Amino acid sequence: MSLSGLMFQSASRRGIETGMTDALALDAAERLARARADLRMGLPVMLTHDGASALALAAETATARRVEGLKALGGATLAITSKRAETLRARAYDGDLARIRVPGDADRAWVHATADPAEDLSSPMKGPFATLRGEEGPSPTLARAAIRLAKAARLLPAALLAPLVGPAPEGVVEVPAALVLEARVAPLAEVVSARVPLAVAQAGRVHVFRSPLDDAEHVAVEIGSPSRDAPVLARLHSACFTGDLLGSLKCDCGPQLHAALARMGAEGAGVLLYLDQEGRGIGLANKMRAYSLQDQGFDTVEANHRLGFEDDERDFRIGAQILKALGFRSVRLLTNNPAKVARMEEAGVRVTERVPLRVGLNDQNAAYLATKAAKSGHLL
Numbered sequence: 265m266s267l268s269g270l271m272f273q274s275a276s277r278r279g280i281e282t283g284m285t286d287a288l289a290l291d292a293a294e295r296l297a298r299a300r301a302d303l304r305m306g307l308p309v310m311l312t313h314d315g316a317s318a319l320a321l322a323a324e325t326a327t328a329r330r331v332e333g334l335k336a337l338g339g340a341t342l343a344i345t346s347k348r349a350e351t352l353r354a355r356a357y358d359g360d361l362a363r364i365r366v367p368g369d370a371d372r373a374w375v376h377a378t379a380d381p382a383e384d385l386s387s388p389m390k391g392p393f394a395t396l397r398g399e400e401g402p403s404p405t406l407a408r409a410a411i412r413l414a415k416a417a418r419l420l421p422a423a424l425l426a427p428l429v430g431p432a433p434e435g436v437v438e439v440p441a442a443l444v445l446e447a448r449v450a451p452l453a454e455v456v457s458a459r460v461p462l463a464v465a466q467a468g469r470v471h472v473f474r475s476p477l478d479d480a481e482h483v484a485v486e487i488g489s490p491s492r493d494a495p496v497l498a499r500l501h502s503a504c505f506t507g508d509l510l511g512s513l514k515c516d517c518g519p520q521l522h523a524a525l526a527r528m529g530a531e532g533a534g535v536l537l538y539l540d541q542e543g544r545g546i547g548l549a550n551k552m553r554a555y556s557l558q559d560q561g562f563d564t565v566e567a568n569h570r571l572g573f574e575d576d577e578r579d580f581r582i583g584a585q586i587l588k589a590l591g592f593r594s595v596r597l598l599t600n601n602p603a604k605v606a607r608m609e610e611a612g613v614r615v616t617e618r619v620p621l622r623v624g625l626n627d628q629n630a631a632y633l634a635t636k637a638a639k640s641g642h643l644l
């Protein structure tokens with residue numbers, strides 16, 4: 265019996281009116297949250313589109329039992345991004361993604377090895393891969409939604425799908441693909457703010473923002489009492505656990521974070537957004553996978569691609585939304601990344617000045633910074 269069926273039955277048995285049943289039904293945000301959590305746990309989700317449905321598992325968390333269960337439904341497909349397909353030399357007929365026909369003898373190890381580039385160099389004999397085109401298998405829309413959910417769950421961007429006829433199996437959450445693919449900016453709301461005196465300025469205040477659509481927690485650090493009527497000195501800093509907390513020498517994040525705060529302290533005013541976008545939006549585990557690939561000789565951009573990600577998976581509209589929520593309309597932006605300036609302007613936050621932030625260059629990160637300059641347009 266489906267989950268919604270269960271809820272309906274227990275509610276009606278107790279004579280509770282329809283209003284209560286409605287109150288128990290999952291809304292769009294809850295469905296997405298359930299789907300992300302379930303994929304992380306290795307559970308399947310049901311995706312629907314245009315009258316067709318598929319069961320989907322994240323390749324990374326799929327257990328042997330569930331892989332076999334999905335294959336038993338007939339015609340299992342592994343959906344990967346076109347970036348990953350390039351590395352695997354698999355033909356991508358669907359633009360941004362490729363649907364690989366899962367061979368009859370493929371097991372969990374095959375699924376993992378196809379999704380995860382960790383062993384690409386040590387076992388290069390993967391494939392050849394037969395990819396689907398057109399009407400074959402689960403539609404590109406279903407496959408795309410499954411990959412998008414895996415990314416949102418901070419897993420490897422690959423999903424195993426099998427066609428499903430009939431209602432959702434017991435306990436499996438049903439999610440329309442359109443819900444996943446609709447490009448929406450998370451509606452952020454401030455949860456709380458409190459005074460935090462900082463080394464760089466006694467007058468510090470930390471604001472915490474959350475969205476009902478995901479598990480992210482973004483922070484704004486306000487220094488002094490910046491005027492809302494003039495451009496504020498601002499930094500959009502993406503979380504970097506290794507650089508910000510551990511003092512990693514592989515990037516320049518830690519020194520940038522501290523230099524930005526110091527400058528705001530010196531000017532007596534500013535706002536630093538600490539955005540929950542670890543690893544340019546791919547999450548810490550995937551960033552560490554990228555680091556392993558970098559130790560095999562790939563640069564920061566190539567490593568992202570081999571994993572199946574774009575160079576940069578961040579959504580800077582989040583930063584713009586927080587600035588606006590705090591009442592700021594224009595900024596002097598501390599960054600070396602022209603894309604950040606462009607994204608702010610597009611999102612309706614005026615950037616009156618780009619303030620360069622050149623700190624933290626060392627022997628270990630020189631190649632990383634050079635790659636960002638050459639491939640991602642960063643200004644040195």
Ligand SMILES: Nc1nc2c(ncn2[C@@H]2O[C@H](COP(=O)(O)OP(=O)(O)OP(=O)(O)O)[C@@H](O)[C@H]2O)c(=O)[nH]1
Pocket residue numbers: 500501502503504505514515517520541542543544545546551554555564568598599600601604642
């Ligand atoms: N995927 C990936 N992420 C990385 C790597 N090195 C650092 N990062 C992440 O890159 C992000 C850097 O963030 P920022 O410093 O805000 O952004 P930026 O694009 O470098 O721009 P500015 O610093 O403003 O010039 C952080 O989320 C880091 O965790 C890497 O090799 N791979």
Ligand SMILES: [Zn+2]
Pocket residue numbers: 504506507508515516517518
């Ligand atoms: Zn970093």
